[in-house]
Amino acid sequence: xxxxxxxxxxxxxxxxxxxxxxxxxxxxxxxxxxxxxxxxxxxxxxxxxxxxxxxxxxxxxxxxxxxxxxxxxxxxxxxxxxxxxxxxxxxxxxxxxxxxxxxxxxxxxxxxxxxxxxxxxxxxxxxxxxxxxxxxxxxxxxxxxxxxxxxxxxxxxxxxxxxxxxxxxxxxxxxxxxxxxxxxxxxxxxxxxxxxxxxxxxxxxxxxxxxxxxxxxxxxxxxxxxxxxxxxxxxxxxxxxxxxxxxxxxxxxxxxxxxxxxxxxxxxxxxxxxxxxxxxxxxxxxxxxxxxxxxxxxxxxxxxxxxxxxxxxxxxxxxxxxxxxxxxxxxxxxxxxxxxxxxxxxxxxxxxxxxxxxxxxxxxxxxxxxxxxxxxxxxxxxxxxxxxxxxxxxxxxxxxxxxxxxxxxxxxxxxxxxxxxxxxxxxxxxxxxxxxxxxxxxxxxxxxxxxxxxxxxxxxxxxxxxxxxxx
Ligand code: TYD
Ligand code: MG
Numbered sequence: 506x507x508x509x510x511x512x513x514x515x516x517x518x519x520x521x522x523x524x525x526x527x528x529x530x531x532x533x534x535x536x537x538x539x540x541x542x543x544x545x546x547x548x549x550x551x552x553x554x555x556x557x558x559x560x561x562x563x564x565x566x567x568x569x570x571x572x573x574x575x576x577x578x579x580x581x582x583x584x585x586x587x588x589x590x591x592x593x594x595x596x597x598x599x600x601x602x603x604x605x606x607x608x609x610x611x612x613x614x615x616x617x618x619x620x621x622x623x624x625x626x627x628x629x630x631x632x633x634x635x636x637x638x639x640x641x642x643x644x645x646x647x648x649x650x651x652x653x654x655x656x657x658x659x660x661x662x663x664x665x666x667x668x669x670x671x672x673x674x675x676x677x678x679x680x681x682x683x684x685x686x687x688x689x690x691x692x693x694x695x696x697x698x699x700x701x702x703x704x705x706x707x708x709x710x711x712x713x714x715x716x717x718x719x720x721x722x723x724x725x726x727x728x729x730x731x732x733x734x735x736x737x738x739x740x741x742x743x744x745x746x747x748x749x750x751x752x753x754x755x756x757x758x759x760x761x762x763x764x765x766x767x768x769x770x771x772x773x774x775x776x777x778x779x780x781x782x783x784x785x786x787x788x789x790x791x792x793x794x795x796x797x798x799x800x801x802x803x804x805x806x807x808x809x810x811x812x813x814x815x816x817x818x819x820x821x822x823x824x825x826x827x828x829x830x831x832x833x834x835x836x837x838x839x840x841x842x843x844x845x846x847x848x849x850x851x852x853x854x855x856x857x858x859x860x861x862x863x864x865x866x867x868x869x870x871x872x873x874x875x876x877x878x879x880x881x882x883x884x885x886x887x888x889x890x891x892x893x894x895x896x897x898x899x900x901x902x903x904x905x906x907x908x909x910x911x912x913x914x915x916x917x918x919x920x921x922x923x924x925x926x927x928x929x930x931x932x933x934x935x936x937x938x939x940x941x942x943x944x945x946x947x948x949x950x951x952x953x954x955x956x957x958x959x960x961x962x963x964x965x966x967x968x969x970x971x972x973x974x975x976x
Contacts, residue, residue, distance in 0.1 A: 509700045512537040515708075539701045539709035587775060590687060590728060593631025596784060596793045597624065600755065600768050602776015605687060605728040609775065610719050612693075612747055614733045615757030620766055621732045622646070623790050624757070625689040626655055628730070630662030632687050640685035644671040644695030644705075658790045671705065673698045673714050677721055685727055690718065692732040693747070708746055715747045748772060760844075763878035766791065779819035783879075798824035801877060802936045807906035810897030812964075813938055814889035815911045815929035816881045822925070822932035824909060826876040827886070829893035834870040845875025846890060847882060854890045854914060861918025862957045864895045884913035885923040888942065891957060892964050903964045909938035910960070918957045920944045926951070 512521045514537050519530025521537065528536050589604030598604045605611070605628075615621045622645075629639040643651050648669045655662035668679050673696045680688055690696065694706035696714045703709045715731060722729045731751065748754050752774040759766035768782040783794040794800070805813055805826040812827050827846075834840065843851045851873055858864040873890055875881055888910045896903050911929050913921040926947035933941045934949075942960050943951035954960045961968065 509542055510539050510702070511542055513540050514538075538712070539703050539707075541698070541700050541713055590632060590637060591635070592628040593635065594624065594628060594791075594793065595795075596782025597628065597768060600770050600776075600780045600782045601753065602770075602773055602780075605730075606752070606775050607686065607728050608723050608726040609728055609753065610715070610722055610751040611728070611730045611753040611755060612733055612751040613730055613755045613757060614735050616735050616761070618761045619757045619759060620784070620786055620791055621757055622651075622654060622691055623658070623786075624768075624784075625691060625730055625732060626651070626662050626665070627658055627790055629665045629687060629689055630655070630658055633664045634661040637686045638684065639665050640680060640683050640688045641665050641667045642676050642679075642688065642690045642696075643667060643669045644690070645692055657788065671695050671697055673717060677717060680718075680721055680727065681725070684725060687728045687730075688722075689730045690732065692734060694734055712746050712750075715750055719750060758880055760878040765794070765878045767879060777819065781818040781821070783818075783823075798822070798932055798936050801825045801879075802907055802938065804876065805907045807902060809900045809902045810893055811906070812889045812893040812896065812903060813907045813909040813933070814875075814881065814886055815909045815933045815938075815941060816885060817883055817925050817929065820925075822928045823879075824932055824936055824938065825879050825881060827889040827893045828874045828876055829890070829897040830872040831866055831869045831894060831898040832872075834868060836870070839866075839868060840870040840872070842871070843873045845878065845880045846873055846886060850887070851890060853916075854887055855894065857914050857916065857918060857957060858891050858894060862891065862895060862961050864898050864961070866894065866898060869898070883923070884921070885911040885929070887914040888912040888920060888957075888960060892942070892960065895961055895968070896965060899965065899968050901965055901967050904966055905940055907938050908940070908942065908964060909933040910942035910964070912942070912944040912960070914957055920954055920956055920960060922946055 508522060512524050514528040514530055516533045516536045517528060517531035519528050524537055527534050587606040589606055591604045592598055613621055629641050633639045648667050651667050670676055676696060693711055693714055697705040698710060698713045701709055701713055718729060753770065754772040756769050756771055757766060764785045766784040766786060770778045770780055772778060783797050784791040785794050802813055802824050805811055810829045814825050814827050816823050816825055841851055855866050855871060871894060891914060892903060892910055911923060913923050915921050922944045926943060927949060930941055930949040930951055940952045942963055943953055945953050945955050947953055952963055954963060
């Protein structure tokens with residue numbers, strides 16, 4: 506049987522028929538990835554078709570083998586906006602930039618149990634109900650299991666045709682025959698290309714599976730959502746290699762035990778990557794959370810250690826509660842536990858607090874939590890974390906609770922301007938958080954301060970009269 510695959514080193518391009526742990530070319534370890542030999546590759550390399558050769562000779566006998574293609578100035582290239590299919594899930598449509606685009610590939614990543622199958626089921630159900638042809642390919646669950654889930658998601662979801670299959674060729678043939686307008690592959694790590702010997706989910710397999718699905722999707726104009734798992738470290742495992750290939754990378758985040766889920770775009774060829782959508786997992790599937798700020802502010806405890814952060818989620822303002830707990834430590838190296846915020850950033854905020862805010866936490870365990878399982882990673886969160894820790898450390902609630910704030914902390918203790926202050930202030934005012942502590946030049950009727958120390962004076966006026974507990 507002729508050889509159909511080859512092992513290629515991803516570092517130096519060395520090719521070998523067998524797999525080697527160490528590349529014979531560059532001596533790097535574990536870099537050989539199995540790939541399918543392109544059909545007719547040899548033929549093309551040795552001179553192309555007779556017609557091609559003749560044409561080339563006609564234009565002056567150039568030694569190249571490829572056919573010349575005309576290049577056009579960009580202004581002559583048509584720019585019709587890509588037609589969109591609304592998924593029926595408003596938050597997802599917004600993150601995608603207005604809906605699914607025909608012929609596009611979307612990679613949806615997230616840890617197990619986060620709700621990837623649920624949301625994709627809902628999307629296909631909605632599309633099916635609005636008269637689109639759909640197909641749900643499940644490599645993980647049997648058709649019966651998919652049905653059990655769909656029963657919870659309403660009548661639309663039960664109308665979706667399902668294929669429980671892991672063989673790539675069967676899946677491709679089915680897509681070609683059914684000609685769906687939208688198709689979900691759940692998950693890309695479970696499909697297997699028969700030509701490659703690697704296990705499903707290996708880099709070679711995942712690349713091959715996605716590459717061939719993409720060819721078909723582009724040719725037929727199918728909008729494909731590829732579901733992918735992420736590793737414990739939070740990176741898209743295996744599918745990481747697909748990030749370049751696909752048009753859009755969506756990440757589903759949140760904690761399994763908590764009901765809130767956040768959907769973010771990490772890459773989007775058809776829209777912004779700033780958008781994020783918020784969902785809640787309920788009995789009947791994922792429900793969009795449209796009044797998140799109101800909910801988080803109402804839930805804020807207003808106790809020592811609680812602060813409302815006026816954050817930006819993409820282009821949308823969002824008020825979230827940041828909580829801190831500072832307790833004497835019994836460990837030589839006190840604990841720094843953080844959820845929903847960057848751990849290194851916490852270390853920095855604690856250092857600035859102790860150096861420029863006279864709040865020492867050296868001998869104490871510090872816990873910081875962004876309530877509701879929401880993750881905030883924008884520079885505007887620094888001040889909220891600092892005020893929450895300071896308030897927890899001296900056991901005094903912030904003045905005028907629920908007190909909102911935002912701003913980035915500089916290494917010299919200054920409070921720095923952050924983007925969209927007017928939208929943050931507007932949102933805070935709308936939800937009853939008056940007198941927001943904000944950096945200078947934020948405008949509106951914010952309580953503007955220039956340094957961390959001034960912010961602490963505003964938020965914890967009583968602190969000056971009491972010694973810090975955990976210093
Ligand atoms: P699932 O979508 O299967 O997660 P993933 O495909 O990302 O691994 O579902 C995750 C969890 O959601 C599962 O533990 C059950 C729960 N769930 C609900 O709470 N309500 C529902 O309506 C559905 C369908 C699932
Ligand atoms: Mg699943």
